[in-house]
Amino acid sequence: xxxxIIAPVIPSGQIYxxxxxxxxxxxxxxxxxxxxxxxxxxxxGVLNDEYEGEEYSLTNKGDVFKVMNTISEIIRMYMHEHxxxxxxxxxxxxxxxxxxxxxxxxxxxxTRYLPxxxxxxxxxxxxSGNKIIANRKREYY
Numbered sequence: 001x002x003x004x005i006i007a008p009v010i011p012s013g014q015i016y017x018x019x020x021x022x023x024x025x026x027x028x029x030x031x032x033x034x035x036x037x038x039x040x041x042x043x044x045g046v047l048n049d050e051y052e053g054e055e056y057s058l059t060n061k062g063d064v065f066k067v068m069n070t071i072s073e074i075i076r077m078y079m080h081e082h083x084x085x086x087x088x089x090x091x092x093x094x095x096x097x098x099x100x101x102x103x104x105x106x107x108x109x110x111t112r113y114l115p116x117x118x119x120x121x122x123x124x125x126x127x128s129g130n131k132i133i134a135n136r137k138r139e140y141y
Contacts, residue, residue, distance in 0.1 A: 002070040039087035092130040
């Protein structure tokens with residue numbers, strides 16, 4: 001189950017949004033690397049002013065699974081519009097009380113959703129610290 005997704009007006013656009021049942025606005029952005037246009041960085045976060053402009057805020061509304069399912073669906077939508085992309089990159093930002101030498105809770109959460117978006121038969125995922133990189137296997141491009 002996902003929230004209703006607001007896709008970009010231009011199907012190949014880079015910014016998607018959705019609003020939760022708790023009136024929290026999220027944005028999911030895709031940015032291509034200058035040195036490799038087939039490598040995109042995925043960034044998502046909260047837009048609401050009540051979170052003081054901190055897009056990586058924890059909302060603690062109890063809907064993390066629905067939020068992550070929605071983000072996963074958005075990534076799949078983007079992948080459909082950009083079938084030549086070879087690499088996707090995410091970073092799980094550390095929480096205030098987390099040790100930078102260990103995997104963050106966010107990164108652990110993201111890893112649970114990797115197989116739903118990046119099937120192991122088509123993608124190889126690498127995790128280094130809190131950075132996750134999914135590379136399309138050669139036979140799929």
